[in-house]
Amino acid sequence: MGAGWAWVVMAALAATPEPRVVSPLVKVRPGSAFASRPVARLSVARGECEGTQVVLPDSARRLKVKPLLLGGPSDALHADIWRVGYLDVEVPSNSEGDVGPWPDALLPLGAPERDDAPPRPVVLYVEVCAKEDQTPGTYQGRLRASFNKLEHVSVPFTVEVQPFALPATSSLATSFGISLYSIARGHELAPESPEARELLRDYARVLLEHRVSAHGMSMTPPSVRFEGDTPIIDWSDYDAEMAPFLDGSLLASGARFTTSDVRDSRKADTEERKVAWYRAFAEHYRTKGWPTQLFFYAKDEPKPEDVPLVLAQSRRVRAAGGSRVLITTPMEEPLASAADILAPTLNCFFPRPGPQTCRAVHTLAQMREQLPEGTRIWWYQSCNSHGCDGGPSQKRAQERSYSGWASYMVDHPAVLNRAMGLLAFTSGVDGELYFDTVFAYNTKHDVWTDVFEFGGNGDGTLFYPGTPGRLGGFRHHPVASLRLKHLRDGLEDYEYLRLLSALGDEAFAKDAARKLVRSGWDIRRDAREWAQVRQLVTARLRQRWLASEFAKRPGRHTPKSTP
Template sequence: MGDSMVAAGAVGWLLVGVLAGAPEPRVVSALEKVRPEALPKGEKQARLSLARGECEGVQVVLPPGASRVQAAPLTLSGPGKPLAAHLWREAFLDVKTASNSQGGTGLWPDPLVPVETPSGDKKAPTVLYVELCAPEAQRPGTYRGALKLKADGAAVAAVPFTAEVQPFALPATSSLPNSFGVSLYSIAKGHGVKPESPEAQGLLRDYVTALLTHRVSAHGMSMNPPPVRFDDGGAQVDFRAYDAEVSSFLEGTALPSGARFTTLDVRDSKAARTDAEKAAYYRALAAHAKEKGWRAQLFFYAKDEPKPEDVALVRTQALRVRASGKDVPVLVTAPLDESLRDSADILAPTLNCFFPRPGPQTCRNVVPLQTLRGKLAPQVKVWWYQSCNSHGCTGGAAEDASVEKAYSGWASYMVDHPAPLNRAMGPLAFLTGVDGELYFDTVFAYNTKDPWTDLFEFGGNGDGTFFYPGTPSRPGFTSHQPVLSLRLKHLRDGLEDYEYLRLLESLGEKTFAQEAVRRLVRSGYDVQRDVRQWEQVRQEMTARLRQRWEAVEEAKRSGVRSK
């Protein structure tokens, strides 16, 4: 009886919308940023394809006019366990200063708030971000459902959803090591709570869990090193509080998927005063990580972006760390520099240091990755990171056209840049073969301003910030929690692109994968912006992966039968 009543209610919802002539929702690719002044036409139904172990999003757009939208829970039924969708409404950030000529002022979608959060502007469209995630154990096949919506109490036409869960699976943990900063103290300031409070500690865990859910590993966190005392040349370290903070993220118990951090930063301790004490402390940290079975890449973050006057400090830091053995690599964020070459076990220049281009250079020493590897010792790894050296450090378009061109086209995490640029780092990592990605912060603006009204930092909108502080005052939560951004979804999608390409290569399709990635990214500053091209390449990769996966599985079955 309950099911029939629900069905009748759903039909009634739909009929009211049709009879009232309510606006029809349209489905738009997640790779388009929907802005008030340029509404895309879209489709009448949503079609998604996702691997086991993957999340895929799509946007549902309602024209301007509605102040409040409600959505019935969306569940897709198929051959396996039903797929339950996650839904958010895209709020807008009012950009006052463009990041550069690729950006622009005005309203840009970015914060992902609860669907029923009232819109502050009836002139803006209602854009829903709808996400489906298939667990690794999900049974492949076709799943169907319908999204039912109300706008200001009136039902609108349902949106049919079809999702094809592929037979191949992506690993839960990113295959590309990465490390993005997050700070307990910034989080506490953004939420207006005390850093030492249980509420702040819980928020830190929520933020880090959100990052890991999007295939991102965190560094910084509470920043508290484990207590240590020194005894007969050895370090006696109390790891209890440290383990309580980090262990679940390193052991695969923080998420049902079993995802783990790919990296682990070494926190320096003021208690270690001499070189010998520091070496003993680093040695104890490395031994603890090994004993725990943590497979994350350890690293010591040396002085960030060292200036010439910092060279002596970085060299000293490297010597101290290396005195502990070879288990803690030293990460140096600098272009290739003769004075620092021997200090780096992981060299991390900015993205623009890898790709020479005509006109002014925005890195003092531009060296393509393969050339750079030839200049480094074989064991040295190469990471990269984004900075304002890509989008420009002052904001707005440069007066000199050649300078503006030098800062344009780069892969970018800025709010007012096209979604393909937000997504490009994963494919670029596969194209070049870089060993990892670093990013300095994900909550930086919490320290300086209200992120809900302004994310302009270091010449870009969103530089160093991927979250918004969700509080009882905005957007009106009953408790504090992180609000995700559209850009975090694009970052995750790029890392999933990396997994697709890597899986193709592992299945003997290296040439196909290389040709596919070059249709998306040709260099760090030459990124395909045509959404249709991105979708076409993804469809072709999916088809080839499915073909190869099924052939491998059939070969396995044939081998079993022959035995």
């Protein structure tokens, strides 16, 4: 959740040469007014990451930033620091957005500065992560930077590490798409090259570091031959790719994917072989002891003519057992009953006045009443959250229907980028799906200047390709976005409230969340309100934690979190 800000100063961008600390829930744009303060104060749970922004004078060039270490009662906290890059939006996603520069890409500090670049705010994104075993208490340090060869600035940082801990693996099931082939195209690499495959792992690692699980990946099925209808499978390449994400060995925290998708094989070319293939997939996961939710992603957003195919897919997977059938459709028959994971768009859960943006709107409670017991319900954002045509609709009522929704668009407010976690908690939904995180890599000539897809800026794209030609150096790497940070913060919001509920204060947790999100389209915009709720929840959680059994246990630090 956001830092415990106590905003006291309203300033226009570049109105002062002094560095200013700005809430991560503010998108700093040229000429914008924003609340700021001269010092940074962050609150972070053990097992949590928390960011803030430091705005420097517009004239700052040739920027050099010293490492930020914060000393305290145990090992020092190390801060990661990026320079915020800007995307020039030509067509707004809808009336929530606007043309012009919007902050998004998080650039390495050593990335080259273009001398001919138009004036932009100079913003540092500073992030502190506390390990689960970090000693609680106060940590302090100073961010020191120099620019224009002569000017030096120093910003005091104080981080309060709370006694309570968040689980390393997300308690909410997630599955966000990623593709080796799109990554290779965006970085101009051969997809079969070792460099591209290592880069895929780097991208998926960044997702996992942000509490997000991935589907797709290389999309290559395990090698198989059939003896009659029995599959003889070589799992070695598949396990080399996927095991680190499923067994908790990739990150020091032990975080793992909450979900994983079954990969089809063309060699499973009969009804009997398909069932045997799916059964073998599930059995392999059981043998490995991977606790992830294994699912089969049926044909995406099926049209009426696709219904027979999806029903056949469901029948085969259910006959095999061991994995769930995910269908992206509203609450409509016959597909709803064929789903073990039903995934409508976000708009299908929340009625609102005016034209509807989902053809079958049902509350979560209504869906659970109609679906077979045990059916999981996920949701996902689509262009229905902003309009699929790009730009504000000329029809006022229609534009209102597409406005206000939680959204991952570049040119939408940060609170809309972050709201999905709170919405998941207040609604009780079981998981979140998102179709892609690198979609524009496969469709755009230059992702750094254009991520406009499906009527929105950034729809399906949460990364930028960090190529040597763009950022210098000799190595390709993923460049995360501010939106990915907001998404991660939203999942941490979910953990705060879930933990508070587990400690016996569910009513307080739900009341706090509803102060900020009343529905998928009614979300409070003021960063100060989010900060105030953060402070209340943190204080209550701290109190509950210190009185709980978890504070006294030398081993496990958090309630069970496996989705």
